[in-house]
Amino acid sequence: MSLKKGDTGAAVADLQRRLTKAGYPLDPDGWFGDATERALLAFQRDYMITAIGQAGPRTMAALLGSERGNQLRIGDMQAGADLLGLPLATMATVAQVESIGEGFTTDMRPVVLFERHVFYKQLTQHLGKAAADQMAAHYPNLVNPKRGGYAGGAAEWERLQLAISLHRDAAIESASWGMFQIMGFHWQALGFASASDWQTAMQRSEVDHLTALCRFIQQDPAMHKAMQGRKWADFARRYNGPAYKDNDYDTKLAKAYSHFAKVYPVKEVADVA
Numbered sequence: 001m002s003l004k005k006g007d008t009g010a011a012v013a014d015l016q017r018r019l020t021k022a023g024y025p026l027d028p029d030g031w032f033g034d035a036t037e038r039a040l041l042a043f044q045r046d047y048m049i050t051a052i053g054q055a056g057p058r059t060m061a062a063l064l065g066s067e068r069g070n071q072l073r074i075g076d077m078q079a080g081a082d083l084l085g086l087p088l089a090t091m092a093t094v095a096q097v098e099s100i101g102e103g104f105t106t107d108m109r110p111v112v113l114f115e116r117h118v119f120y121k122q123l124t125q126h127l128g129k130a131a132a133d134q135m136a137a138h139y140p141n142l143v144n145p146k147r148g149g150y151a152g153g154a155a156e157w158e159r160l161q162l163a164i165s166l167h168r169d170a171a172i173e174s175a176s177w178g179m180f181q182i183m184g185f186h187w188q189a190l191g192f193a194s195a196s197d198w199q200t201a202m203q204r205s206e207v208d209h210l211t212a213l214c215r216f217i218q219q220d221p222a223m224h225k226a227m228q229g230r231k232w233a234d235f236a237r238r239y240n241g242p243a244y245k246d247n248d249y250d251t252k253l254a255k256a257y258s259h260f261a262k263v264y265p266v267k268e269v270a271d272v273a
Helices: 010-021 034-046 057-063 074-084 088-098 116-127 129-138 155-166 168-173 195-204 206-218 221-228 232-240 249-263
Strands: 112-114 175-177
Touching (some): 010 034, 010 057, 034 057, 074 206, 112 155, 168 195, 175 195, 206 221, 232 249
């Protein structure tokens, strides 16, 4: 779970106390407002954590003086930006709006969201419709033509493991993975050797999550071009689907970019499209 601007409560107050102890003084009022965001961004920049203004396990570990070993750092984000021909501000914008803030849970498992309707589709491709229908009849919470059945949090990993017991590849393909929640069925298009190879990479580090994101953008030239031109509606339509407006992704991206262009001053970069 990540704390972000607008959040309230004891967890925010604890974050504020930890930032104060680290040398970024705040009133521990339990409100994640502008002052808390500024302090958090300053801490993240100083400690070479990717500064997107969200505090999750990676940031909390740094505040406690420990390293997790698999976290995405600012140098990695810069490398991804360079690969895509983008200013760092654009990369940070997408990381904030289109990611969940952290790629791993506190128990070091990659964050996943298992999609039962995708599992039904993938089982149909692997085994045929009759087999998929039979599994749906026996395991409707795991195999179902209709989306739903979400358990949330760590329980999503348990759902995935149950699905793997039914069909490993189809299950891996039916979850969204990691920091940027990219669906497993993209493994081949993104240059992975197999579904298992994809899973291994997603379990390894947030750098691998970023690699998957960069490849995902590169394999769609129109998305890549929209990102380079900061045409946020076009980018959101291709990244989030036609319902992007329902969640105001284009507006969120534009607002985030205005912020990050100040955090990471924009320099002209070469067009690599």
